[in-house]
Amino acid sequence: MSAILTALSSVVITRLDVTWIHVGRKTHLDALLKYNEPNGGFSAFRNLLSQVERATACVPFVTMYLSDLLRIREQYQDQPDRISFIQRQRWHDTIRAMLKFQRRQSQLIYDDYITTFVKGMLKTFESGPDDDAWLWSKSEDVRKAERDPMESRKVLESSGL
Numbered sequence: 001m002s003a004i005l006t007a008l009s010s011v012v013i014t015r016l017d018v019t020w021i022h023v024g025r026k027t028h029l030d031a032l033l034k035y036n037e038p039n040g041g042f043s044a045f046r047n048l049l050s051q052v053e054r055a056t057a058c059v060p061f062v063t064m065y066l067s068d069l070l071r072i073r074e075q076y077q078d079q080p081d082r083i084s085f086i087q088r089q090r091w092h093d094t095i096r097a098m099l100k101f102q103r104r105q106s107q108l109i110y111d112d113y114i115t116t117f118v119k120g121m122l123k124t125f126e127s128g129p130d131d132d133a134w135l136w137s138k139s140e141d142v143r144k145a146e147r148d149p150m151e152s153r154k155v156l157e158s159s160g161l
Contacts, residue, residue, distance in 0.1 A: 002061060005029070012139035017120045018146035049100075058101035065098040138150070 006014065008029055023029075035045040042064045052058060058150035069091060117135070 002036050002063070003034065005032055009033070010135075011133045015139065016142055016146065019142065031105070049097075051100070057107070058100060060098050060101060065094055068094045 035042075035048060037044065043063070045061060045064065049058075051058070072087055072090045072094065076084045076090065077088070078084050
């Protein structure tokens with residue numbers, strides 16, 4: 001989800017104003033962006049995960065948990081001849097939360113059409129031109145296509161039609 005949100009928030013996508021009008025950025029993207037905010041330790045995402053049933057298969061956002069583990073290591077350190085049991089307990093709690101959804105085997109459903117499409121697109125980018133230049137070019141093409149109908153409408157309106 002984080003990778004998808006990052007891609008949708010990139011300049012080549014966000015500059016497609018007419019597309020966003022049709023999609024409804026506020027109702028779709030902005031609603032998901034709140035889960036990806038690192039403020040407060042991803043509190044919105046943690047709250048969402050706490051509401052999900054244990055039986056649901058889920059791939060957790062590992063970065064959040066790894067950050068927790070690093071913070072715990074920095075906050076509670078072993079002293080000479082002493083073991084920090086609080087540190088071990090917090091590590092245990094964090095790892096248990098990370099593995100919460102891994103108890104049940106997920107059921108993968110394969111669709112030949114989607115699999116073929118994804119593999120084809122991956123091959124295109126493997127052997128294709130510079131990704132950033134290609135994406136910018138595609139974004140420019142979409143923007144031109146968006147502007148043409150708008151400019152035609154303005155000409156018609158200005159001529160009284």
